[in-house]
Amino acid sequence: MVLRVHDTRRRKKVDFTTIEPGKVRMYVCGITPYSPSHLGHARCYVSFDIIHRWLEAKGYDVTYVQNFTDVDDKIINIANEEGIDFTEVAERNIEDYFSAMDAMNVLRADHYPRVTETIDGIISMVEILLEKEHAYVGDDGVYFHVESAPEKYGLLTGQNIEAVRAGAGGRVGGTGSGKRDHKDFALWKLAKPGEPQWESPWGAGRPGWHIECSAMSLQFFGEQFDIHGGGEDLQFPHHEAEIFQSECCTGTSPLVHHWMHNGFVNVDGEKMSKSLGNFWTITDALQNFEPLVLRHALLNAHYRNPIDFSEQLLEDGKRSQARLEDAYHDALTVWDGVKHNQIVKLPRPELGTEGLAHTLGMLEKLGEECAMAMDDDFNTREALAKINAAIREISKMLNSGLQDDDRVAFGYYAVEWLEEFAGKALGLLPTREKALMGPPDDPRRTELAPKVGELLIKRAAAREAKDWPAADAIRDELAALGVTVQDTADGPVWKITD
RNA sequence: GCGUCGGUAGCAAAGCUUGGUUACGCGAUGGACUGCAAAUCCAUUUUACGGGGGUUCAAAUCUCUCCCGGCGCUCCA
Structure with missing residues (x-):
């Protein structure tokens, strides 16, 4: 089956192709660890976890890279307020991130490069950009000159270079930055006294925000890669800046074959933000709900559409998740009852119109439909609809008075079905032990x-x-x-x- | 203003690329099962597709137009 993915640049679903057959190089923008992770992070990294899992399920050899922006203004400010080193702030929030992600069954990426470990790569990239006259040295740092590659402007967001110039012209003088043009962005920021800094040909300082991702993707993947992901808010300016930097540096285009962006988490119809007071950290949400319930609630919407978050959404997720886990538990119990004996190997299901054969045929069909849903731009809502249908079939069959051997064999088959689709693909199942015993760690x-x-x-x-x-x-x-x-x-x- | 995504039943949310059959879930109601429940199953709520034109034998789906909303244009997942 052909995998279709929505590409932000082309603004439509396209057939998924890879640069190298069978291999996927995927880069997803990670967090800036200045505060504990919030629901927006949960949504983003659960979405890309789904993509990661499904690509592997389809047999691709996936290399997944996700960065940490472990030095930036906000981190430095918090460190100063608390009188600690900026690395401590970054470290504790990275730990918070990993513990939240692990709890939600988000599989680890292959590499988590950090800005502070990528300084050399960043410096050499900036040097090349200066050499090719796509960048210039200003009073307070090195800047990328956007007008040096106007054809690349607005590739992702459709922004018009003239209109942006007209709309924001007034801000240029007021920022006190050494930019020549307001559209330009920093590649290297010279350090103010007391700030974390690294030596560079232009003076001690630190990288601008965008350049790290260009340097990291170049380091791990080379000049081009297959998937670049992130939250939809990163399209502009972050991802457009990456296109400028990377493509102007290497001369190779396009940098990315498939741009993928997840939708936002809103609360009561508005963007979740600290200033509006509608801010949820993942830890907040997990006070009253299991991590897999949160995961389920997030997968109940398509990854590109906005989610309007509420207590009700989690309540719904809780019921759906309980239904899934109950079915898994029941199937496991039936099968587990004889696991000490010989495993009963289920004969290849024969399609039929009655009883077991019919149900097995239904499950096989639902499995195919589930896979088709995932192949259609990772449609988890549709996949969950198929899983629900399967749960109903499984439940009916387990309660239908099947005879012993058939019952055990069916239980085994049901366990396998659920583990393949709800477990491996969507990451929604607890371990067998947990599902059988209930939550022992509560x-x-x-x-x-x-x-x-x-x-x-x-x-x-x-x-x-x-x-x-x-x-x-x-x-x-x-x-x-x-x-x-x-x-x-x-x-x-x-x-x-x- | 410019750009972009959306408006689907009480709530929530797929389907739209490739026009013609049910989404799925929650809630509510009724039924089966149960000592009663719970869980599960069955059924109803269902003439659903923002308004109005157009194309077509046929439109949630294509097209035009209008209305409304989110997000981006400063740091953000």
Whole structure:
């Protein structure tokens, strides 16, 4: 099947092609670690995790590079306020980032280069740009001269060079920068006293914001690569600046074959921002919701469309995720019941119109449709629709009174199906152990277990005696503790649901 | 102002490139199952596609126009 991806530059879905057969070079702009990671980061890196996973599922050998902008004005300001080194600020926020991403099942990239480790590459790139007269040295740093390559202006955003000049002309003088033209941007900023700095031919200083990505992609991938991603806000000016720098430096065009940008997280219809007071860090969201619930909520929209975030969105995600995990749990239980015996190998499903054969045929078809959805520009919403349909089929079959061998074989097949699509492709499944045992690392569960166990024994006795009012009273008591009981064929099961 | 993306049922959100069948989920209601629940399944809510023209046998989908909204044009995922 052909993979179609939306390319920002061409503004449409195109057939995905790679520079080198079977290999994908993917660069995604990472965070500036000046504060704990927020929901916008969650959305971005979950989106590209999906892309990463699906490319690998399709058999590509993917090299995924994601940078850290570990020195910048905001980091320096915070370090100064707190009286610590800027590296400490960067370090602690990078740790926060990784722990949030790991919790959400975001697979690690292959490389996480940092600005502070890429200084040499940046300097040599700036030197070439100066040599080719695409850059000049100003009072306070080195600047890229946009007018030196006007044909590259607005490639991603359609901005018109004349209009931008007219619209922002007044700002040039006021900034006090050594720019000749307001459209120009810094490649190297000379250090003010006390700022972190590195030696360069133009004086001690640090890199401008955009140049790092050009230097890093050149270092890891060479002059061209397959996918460049990031949040949609990075299109202008960041990604357009990268095109200027890289293409003018190497003389090779295009730098990137597929530009991919994820949509924003809004809150109550407005952009999430600190100044509006509607700001959510990932840690905030994970106070009341499991990481996979957040992941599920994010995948419930297409990656390019905006998400309007709310408590309700997480509540919906929670229900959908519970439905998925329950189905996985049930299938695992059926199969796990005999795992110590010989694994029953399911015969190749024969398509039919009745019973097991029919359901197996349905699942096979749903799997194909799920893959088609992912091939269509990573349509996770559509894929989830297929997974929901599969859950229904699995659930029906597991409750249909199948006989032992068929039941076990079907459970095994269902586990494999879910692991392939919901697990491997979408990253929505917990480990088998977790799914079977429930959340063992929830401290509240451990705390409640003795009390709940006691009440359940009492309730079982009351039910045995058909004393329904007493049994219901105990259930109410459990509910007051935030515990919901389900009576199943294998006895009562309880969950924390408040 | 310029650029760009969007407006789909009570909520939420796919489908639009390649025009003709159901999205899916939540909520609500009814039913099956249950001592009652929960979970699960079945059904209804469903004459859904911002307004108005055009093309067509046929339009959510193509086209024109108008209205409304997000985002970008300064740092941002």
